[in-house]
Amino acid sequence: MVLDFDIPTKEIERRKKVIENTWDYKLDNIDHIPIQLIPIPNSKGYTLRERFTDKKKQLEVEVEKIKAGLELMPDDYIPTLHPDLGYVVTQSIFGLKPIYADPNQPPYTKKDPPKIAKIDDIYKLKIPDPYSDGLMPEGLERIKYLMEETDYQFPCSLLDVGGPMDMAYELMGTNLF
Known part of the structure; x- marks a missing residue:
């Protein structure tokens, strides 16, 4: 395990309860609106591309983020792990390749020519296999690795897969809208 700090379990549970009570409008013992400030320190200066493509570097940054969030700010931060490959995971399972134009910017996918040029092209798409297609296998492995x-001390978020409008834009461009 890579954690070099104590996890304040009771404090985390207290924070969860404050958030839960606020959402349930049980405000009798709440003295503030919960706020979570999430620092993202990067003491080794890894680029975004390095963090997206190297699980060990991403783990270092995630652990550093959690430690800073717990130790530096007296807020309602709930530590979580965030496996991140960029928002191109879903697009990649349909054959679009992530492009890193700048090491400190998230990847994007090339849309020229669009994967779907006319509505009927949708039916030509192969049903993706999440265990073998695109970045999805790496994403699933990343969740497990973190x-x-x-x-297993912290909850882990899902991959950023965007939404249906993201996917429509990524696969079709703007010509069919």
Whole structure:
């Protein structure tokens, strides 16, 4: 396990309760609106591309983020792991390749020519296999890796897969809208 700090379990549970009570309008013992400030320190100066493509570097930044969030700010921060490959994971399972134009910007996918040039092209798309297509296998592995390396101490978010409008834009461009 890579954690070099104590996890304040009771404090985290207290914070969760404050947030839960606020959402449930149980405000009798609430003295503030919950706020979570999430620092993202990067003491080794990894580029965004390095963090997206190297699970060990991403783990280092995630652990550093959690430690800073717990130690530096007296807020309602709930530590979580965020496996991040960029928002191009879903697009990649349909054959679009991530492009890193700048090492400190998220990847994008090339839309010229569009994967879907006319509506009927939708029916030509192969049904993707999440275990073998695009970045999805790496994303699933990344979730497992982050959880295992932190001994399952923190919840882990899902991959950023965008939404249906993102996907429509990425696969079709803007000509069919």
